[in-house]
Amino acid sequence: MEWKTKITKVEPNHLVTKGYRQEDLIGNVPYSHVVYLLLKDKLPSKEHGKMIDAILTACIDHGVTPPTAMASRVVASGGVPLPTAVAAGVLSIGDAHGGAIEKGAKFLQEGIARMKQDGKSIDEMAKILVSESREQKKRILGFGHRVHTADPRTKRLFSLADELKITGKHMNLSKAIEKELGEQTGKNLPINVDGAIAAISSDMGFDWRLGKAFFLLGRVAGLTAHVYEEQTQEKPMRKIFSVDCDYDGPNERDLP
Amino acid sequence: MEWKTKITKVEPNHLVTKGYRQEDLIGNVPYSHVVYLLLKDKLPSKEHGKMIDAILTACIDHGVTPPTAMASRVVASGGVPLPTAVAAGVLSIGDAHGGAIEKGAKFLQEGIARMKQDGKSIDEMAKILVSESREQKKRILGFGHRVHTADPRTKRLFSLADELKITGKHMNLSKAIEKELGEQTGKNLPINVDGAIAAISSDMGFDWRLGKAFFLLGRVAGLTAHVYEEQTQEKPMRKIFSVDCDYDGPNERDLP
Amino acid sequence: MEWKTKITKVEPNHLVTKGYRQEDLIGNVPYSHVVYLLLKDKLPSKEHGKMIDAILTACIDHGVTPPTAMASRVVASGGVPLPTAVAAGVLSIGDAHGGAIEKGAKFLQEGIARMKQDGKSIDEMAKILVSESREQKKRILGFGHRVHTADPRTKRLFSLADELKITGKHMNLSKAIEKELGEQTGKNLPINVDGAIAAISSDMGFDWRLGKAFFLLGRVAGLTAHVYEEQTQEKPMRKIFSVDCDYDGPNERDLP
Amino acid sequence: MEWKTKITKVEPNHLVTKGYRQEDLIGNVPYSHVVYLLLKDKLPSKEHGKMIDAILTACIDHGVTPPTAMASRVVASGGVPLPTAVAAGVLSIGDAHGGAIEKGAKFLQEGIARMKQDGKSIDEMAKILVSESREQKKRILGFGHRVHTADPRTKRLFSLADELKITGKHMNLSKAIEKELGEQTGKNLPINVDGAIAAISSDMGFDWRLGKAFFLLGRVAGLTAHVYEEQTQEKPMRKIFSVDCDYDGPNERDLP
DSSP states (O other): OOOEEEEEETTTTTEEEEEEEEHHTTTSOHHHOOOOOOOHOOOOHHHHHHHHHHHHHHOOOSOOHHHHHHHHHHHTTTTTHHHHHHHHHHHTBBBTBBBBHHOOOOOHHHHHHHHHHHOOHHHHHHHHHHHHHHHTTOOOTTTTOOOOSSHHHHHHHHHHHHHTTTTOHHHHHHHHHHHHHHHOOOSSOBHHHHHHHHHHHHHOOGGGGHHHHHHHHHHHHHHHHHHHHHHHSTTOOOOOOOOOOOEEOOBBBBOO | OOESSSSEEEEEEEEEEEEEEHHHHTTTSSSSHHHHHHHHHOOOOHHHHHHHHHHHHHSOOOOOOOOOHHHHHEEEEHTTHHHOOOOOOOOHTTTTBBBHHHHHHHHHHHHHHHHHHHHHHHHHHHHHHHHHHHTTTOOTTTOOOOOOSOHHHHHHHHHHHHHHOOOOOOHHHHHHHHHHHHHHSSOOOOOOOOHHHHHHHHHOOOOGGGGGHHHHHHHHHHHHHHHHHHHHHHOTOOOBBBBEEESSSOOBBBOO | OOOESSEEEEEEEEETTTEEHHHHTTSSSOOHHHHHHHHHHHHOOHHHHHHHHHHHHOOOOSOSHHHHHEEEEHTTTTOHHHHHHHHHHHHBTTTTTHHHHHHHHHHHHHHHHHHHHHOOOOHHHHHHHHHHHHTTOOTTBOOOOSSSOOOOHHHHHHHHHHHHHOOOHHHHHHHHHHHHHHHHHHHHOOOOHHHHHHHHHHHHTTGGGGGHHHHHHHHHHHHHHHHHHHHSSSTTOOOOOBEEEEEOOOBBBOOO | EEEEEESEEETTTEETTTEEEHHHTTTOOHHHHHHHHHSSOOOEEEEEHHHHHHHHHTTTOSSSSSHHHHHHHHTTTTTTTTHHHHHHHTTBBBBBBBBBHHHHHHHHHHHHHHHHHTTOHHHHHHHHHHHHHHHTTOOOOOBSSSSSSOHHHHHEEEEEEEEHOOOOOOOOHHHHHHHHHHHHHHHHOOOOOOHHHHHHHTTOOOOOGHHHHHHHHHHHHHHHHHHHHHHSSSSSTTOOBBOEEEEEESSBBBBO
């Protein structure tokens, strides 16, 4: 029943996280680099440090309508402590919200592995993957956005990844898929911010299982701001939204 | 039914958070400074930027035993998605866990307001506050720790606050209370990490209602690492801990 | 480090809850009576059994707009497991949503204690309590509803409590407060469903600290139905509501 | 953007759930039957009513060690409201904890569909399913328990299902699988309580997607009792368990 952790050693007056004394990390290593350390067991290079920081900032907030923000605001309106309301927003991060990072990264990482195994080029692999997904009527995640056609976050992440020389085979496969999708479907389905983070984090060597973590770790800042704003600027149990929902259940009836 | 938000303006291909375009923030302003922006409506000075970053790092992790980490690991062991398990840890941030930052900051902020109103010195105010709390048998929060007598995080935060010239009246009141507590109780009850963050964030001008937010925003990094470690290194539903709990309810009986 | 529990004794092939073997409870004691057993350490009388069952049913659902239902539906739309989405709704049960049961019961239980101590009649006590709350500009919780003027649940709970001879001093104090509120404010503020449960559960001898528990234990049924409906009838990340929210934060600006 | 709900119609002074006025349901229809109504759109027969009630009671509690109870107690110890702590326990209901009901019911429902399509007998189908799962090295869920060899809840549910004439093809397939597992593996892997609920709820016509719902709706009673006990009998932030966890991360080192 013994178990091991690689995260933190706790002794009286002594805290060591992933090998580094916490007093050495505090104020010397930027918080976003400490996040990297926690998830990758080593401090980032200068380039990776700048990139992980940019990824977190790219996830901070998208206004009041996404499930994350709305869940946090609605729960806050019930009159609960700040962490309870922030956690409610975190709960909504799922396969359909933020989940494209995880699934997209898995798709790219498996695509690259298969490409190597089968001796294909990136363009060949993209063609195969897009064709297969169309045959199986499965959407490839990380392309297209319900609000933005040219997401400003995506463009910035791309140019940073290039500048920092992080762009690698996962990003190139992602761009080849974008092109192939356009050709095969005739639609413009640009890589979205989830898809960009999926590709870049894969090129940085992160496990796709951490896909939702990047979104969560950035978004929690915006959620905290939403809950604080709700708690200090609005009345409890206020009407937050209007709903156009009709009852179409069984007709009113007497008990048998 | 109209309402307002000061957080993010969302338009197609255009995202503005607290006045700044997100593409300008990404990769140009450190993530921890963006957190400050979200909570304070302006970018930090160089000194405040370094301090908020240090505060977040000071909260990242304290091993597997605090309610935050244990709740996240236990929930992860049920076989749920990463965000669900991280959120469970966030839920445990309450009056008894991380709550000393909020309550401590409120106590200090009200103490300073009262000091000004009553024309007292910091030492006089500390004496009054400690005497009152002893009469009312109320603990002053932010002093003493169940593991550390000289918490390495606290020492580092103090020296940074001095170095960055952030130390001000709230920290001074806190130190005067620590001294007074020692004199009145005969016990050594040093300012703990929660108390340090309470004092420093107050000197930075933060609302005490954000007390739990700093802890949450830092700790979420450690919780993510715990959940990832549990999901990738351990078996679902494993025995995580041993419990020494006896049943002392009603004796076994037949239904009436 | 030893601790005790009065809830369940677990031995191989043997489970005893509050003194009763689980195999005896299953199918012999109605589930709602088992809830009573868990919270009160004994099985209910016939009358109390019928009343606790009615209280749970009175809390099941109030459509899609309360924070509970909306939080569950919004979180479900993120594409998460059913329990995660149900839990999100439970999180919104707070001081402003369902909280009137807890606070109302506390108010009534303290009112009755004070009435006895001060040798007052119920009408005298009601007058004192309403006057005090008006002087302190504090709302007495459990009166008035934002949708219903004659809540059908409340009327049914009242007549059941009378019929089952559960109506006692807490309910009488509640009715005296309702009358006094009308006289002192000139407004019609009828006891609402929260107030009814506060009074009845107090007359049944329940601790006010369980106030939110009744609401939670009933509402979880409706929340499960909402999440199941969302997951099986709607698309992930659909637009659930419309929001009329304007950005009034800092004007768009360049980084300094 | 219009949507529909079959759950509750809300009008001033008028609440209709699945066709029935709430005032008619309250105190006339047992709460557990109302749960059935919410999940199945109709009131249960006498037999189904008794069975759904028994299923909920079979899930109430299994002491302090399962992830549900431990998550709720640990989170409660952080000093948070009762619903927040109960919700934390609900979050741990996942593929590895309570999830066998969902997966087991899906397996049985698909097995019966395939049996009909392929014109097999129940025994033939069981043989095929066990052989396939052994070839694919996949565990069939709902068999074996880490504490009980003859779970008292399971036996009681079986005899009730027989008595109420609910036992049908899903339960028979389940029993045939149990027998076949014994023969093919030489191990005694009796249907456990999750497996029993999977089979019985399938014979009652419930969608396997509701598998986790039964467990959740019953367990929430025990979780409420655990949180209440923790909040009223124990000190905040107490040491709840002992952990035997070693740090085996990177050796202590200086920052580069």
